[in-house]
Amino acid sequence: LNTNRLFTVSAKDLRELFPELSTIFYPVDDLKEAGKVFDYTLTLIQFIDDALQLTSDDKERHALEHGFLTRYRQSVEQLARVAAKYDITMKENTFFHLIERTVSGESVNFIGEPLNGLQIMGVLETRALDFDNIIIPSMNERIFPRKHYTRSFIPDLLRRCYGMATIEFQECIYAYYFYRMISRASNVTLLYDARTAGARSSEMSRYLYQLLYLYPDGNVRHRNAFFDIPATGRNKPLEIKKSPDIMHRINRYLALSDEKRYLSPSSINCYINCPLQFYLQYVCDLYIDDDVVDYMDESTLGTIVHRVAELSYKRCRGDKPEIKITSELLDSLMNEKVELERLITRSINESYNKLPNNSPNPDSEYVNDTPLFGQALVIGRTIVHFMKKLFELEKQWTPFYFVEGEKKYRCTYKLNDKITVNLTSTIDRIDRIVDNNEERVRIVDYKTGSDNTDVKEFTNLFEKTGSDKRAKAVLQLFIYSNVYAMDNNYHGPLQPMLYCFRQFSINGIQPVKIAKEPLTDYRIYNEEFKKRLSAKLSDLFNPEVPFTPNPHNDTCKYCKFKLICGQAVEN
Numbered sequence: 001l002n003t004n005r006l007f008t009v010s011a012k013d014l015r016e017l018f019p020e021l022s023t024i025f026y027p028v029d030d031l032k033e034a035g036k037v038f039d040y041t042l043t044l045i046q047f048i049d050d051a052l053q054l055t056s057d058d059k060e061r062h063a064l065e066h067g068f069l070t071r072y073r074q075s076v077e078q079l080a081r082v083a084a085k086y087d088i089t090m091k092e093n094t095f096f097h098l099i100e101r102t103v104s105g106e107s108v109n110f111i112g113e114p115l116n117g118l119q120i121m122g123v124l125e126t127r128a129l130d131f132d133n134i135i136i137p138s139m140n141e142r143i144f145p146r147k148h149y150t151r152s153f154i155p156d157l158l159r160r161c162y163g164m165a166t167i168e169f170q171e172c173i174y175a176y177y178f179y180r181m182i183s184r185a186s187n188v189t190l191l192y193d194a195r196t197a198g199a200r201s202s203e204m205s206r207y208l209y210q211l212l213y214l215y216p217d218g219n220v221r222h223r224n225a226f227f228d229i230p231a232t233g234r235n236k237p238l239e240i241k242k243s244p245d246i247m248h249r250i251n252r253y254l255a256l257s258d259e260k261r262y263l264s265p266s267s268i269n270c271y272i273n274c275p276l277q278f279y280l281q282y283v284c285d286l287y288i289d290d291d292v293v294d295y296m297d298e299s300t301l302g303t304i305v306h307r308v309a310e311l312s313y314k315r316c317r318g319d320k321p322e323i324k325i326t327s328e329l330l331d332s333l334m335n336e337k338v339e340l341e342r343l344i345t346r347s348i349n350e351s352y353n354k355l356p357n358n359s360p361n362p363d364s365e366y367v368n369d370t371p372l373f374g375q376a377l378v379i380g381r382t383i384v385h386f387m388k389k390l391f392e393l394e395k396q397w398t399p400f401y402f403v404e405g406e407k408k409y410r411c412t413y414k415l416n417d418k419i420t421v422n423l424t425s426t427i428d429r430i431d432r433i434v435d436n437n438e439e440r441v442r443i444v445d446y447k448t449g450s451d452n453t454d455v456k457e458f459t460n461l462f463e464k465t466g467s468d469k470r471a472k473a474v475l476q477l478f479i480y481s482n483v484y485a486m487d488n489n490y491h492g493p494l495q496p497m498l499y500c501f502r503q504f505s506i507n508g509i510q511p512v513k514i515a516k517e518p519l520t521d522y523r524i525y526n527e528e529f530k531k532r533l534s535a536k537l538s539d540l541f542n543p544e545v546p547f548t549p550n551p552h553n554d555t556c557k558y559c560k561f562k563l564i565c566g567q568a569v570e571n
Contacts (some may be wrong), residue, residue, distance in 0.1 A: 005294075011025045021045040023043060023044065024044065024047070028092070031091055031092045034080075034088065034090050034095055034112060035080070035083075037092050037332045038076060038080040041477050042076055042080075044074065045072060048069060052066065060255075067108045071107075071108055072103060072106075075242070078258070079102055079287055090554075113357045125403060130184045133185065133187060134187070135191070136190050137187075137205070138193070139191060139550065140192045140193055141189045141206060145206075151334075164236075188469040194207065220380055238276060238278065238548075239548050240547040242545070244545075246279075246283065248317065250283060250541060251541070254419065254420065254422070255422055256420070257414040260500070261421040262424035263423055263424070263537075265424060265425060265427065266476075267282050268479065268537070269472045272470075272475075273472075273550060274549055274556075277555070279562055288560040297534050298449060300351055301448055304347045305446060307350070307351065308387060309390065309446055310405035310429075312314070312333060312340070312404055313402045313405055316329065316402070321403070322401045322432070323402050324401055326398050330391040331391075333391050333414040334388050334391045334392065343373055344371060344380045345370075345380065348376050348383075349369075349372075352379075355368040355370055357474075368482070373515060389501075389504040389505065390504065393504060397433055399432040400434075401433075401434060402429070403431055404427075404428040404429075404430045408425070409425050409426075409487050410423070410489050411483055411486050413486070425483045427443055427480050427484065429446070430442070430443060430484065440492065440494065441494050441495050443495070443497065444497045445480065447500045448501050449500075451498060452473075455471045455514045455515075457461055457515060458525055458528060459480070459532075461529070462532050462536065473498055477498065477512065478525075480493045480496070482526070495511070496512050497509075497511065
């Protein structure tokens with residue numbers, strides 16, 4: 001349901017997916033025909049009863065549930081007979097209303113051995129018994145005494161005139177039962193619910209008021225029990241110490257591990273943001289599914305834009321190792337409206353609409369050409385604007401050479417003399433550019449969010465400074481640059497670039513700046529970057545350093561584990 005974004009699922013689909021539940025997901029064609037509603041309800045009762053019997057060989061174990069279902073079935077059958085006899089037509093809501101009224105007046109008899117087990121008895125059964133300890137729950141008005149009077153056509157005035165039982169007499173009987181029950185007890189505990197919800201009363205029973213009034217100096221104590229939940233979360237921060245089992249899981253990220261796992265730039269950013277979030281997601285493998293929404297979220301939009309940008313250049317390059325991108329080629333990409341819209345349609349159908357591959361070639365990277373409609377069509381037109389703006393802005397860099405898109409790398413990275421970890425990265429784009437007779441490789445990362453290319457201080461890559469958010473995207477670019485250099489044994493200049501699609505119309509394509517200076521070569525800061533990164537990640541493999549939360553607005557606001565952690569902060 002989450003993967004295919006199914007909001008309305010037909011009963012037929014549910015029966016095919018879960019044939020064992022076909023009895024439940026069986027639609028009633030005509031809701032105004034009471035007979036079909038009766039038949040469905042009786043079939044459902046039998047289905048539940050059969051399921052209870054199959055869960056255990058001991059029939060006595062579900063005798064209570066079986067008793068309830070039997071009385072429910074009898075009520076439905078009685079109502080069905082009356083409706084059939086007098087040819088009564090009713091809708092399903094009327095039917096269920098009558099069933100509720102009928103069942104509410106039924107009672108189920110409990111049969112048990114008086115000398116064995118827990119005995120359930122009413123107030124009447126206790127009138128001849130004495131107890132040392134008594135606990136009476138639900139001592140709320142209208143519950144004890146219960147607001148239930150004998151139904152009668154005889155008016156209250158005639159009852160009083162002829163000496164018949166009145167409402168006051170019934171209340172007197174309940175009062176006698178209550179005081180008789182507690183008269184010889186050593187310890188009496190009376191509980192009532194002080195919460196008010198809907199039409200439910202939170203008022204104490206009149207008997208409690210009477211006890212407090214009659215015995216003000218007696219041994220009567222009134223205590224208010226409540227849950228002490230602090231508004232700002234836990235009083236003590238949640239801390240996970242690294243047990244041998246946890247260290248075994250963490251060590252899977254080491255190069256020498258037999259169970260190899262790889263640290264990605266996203267997981268490294270997660271650890272720097274909040275070690276506890278990293279523990280829950282990457283050590284315990286806890287993944288909380290996103291709610292199914294009827295719109296395209298930021299993540300899906302980013303995936304589609306990445307895919308379109310990748311295929312736009314790859315189809316020009318073909319099987320060549322690289323292709324020279326000129327202004328004329330970019331103009332042709334802008335003017336090929338039909339081909340661009342086809343790429344966008346296929347990408348949206350693949351990542352958002354989840355449509356199956358209808359290409360005759362099963363290995364084709366193109367998925368489905370089904371026309372877009374609704375919100376997908378609007379998003380598609382927005383992506384057309386993004387891509388045309390991209391092609392137009394990139395003319396300032398021409399000529400350059402497109403090398404690869406969505407390139408995946410895996411390598412080892414040495415933190416210190418003792419620790420070497422596994423790294424994995426997927427670089428959105430790699431190209432070569434000649435500027436002032438100097439050739440350099442560019443590592444380009446596409447962003448559809450609100451990432452900032454201007455970093456005031458280099459330390460902002462690893463920690464939040466002042467009101468500025470941590471430069472997570474630039475940190476990722478430094479990791480990409482190191483991974484590319486190690487895998488290709490490249491020692492030349494590498495320029496990290498952020499393409500922020502949402503800012504194209506305002507700022508164009510801006511180079512990454514650190515301390516207001518454009519970053520044309522990552523090597524300027526790379527030694528300091530590696531030193532700080534090693535210090536951060538070394539703590540991950542230190543058994544003495546526990547996983548603790550790092551609560552601040554930027555991290556906690558969208559964290560899926562904030563209800564577990566309890567450290568979320570408010571503005």
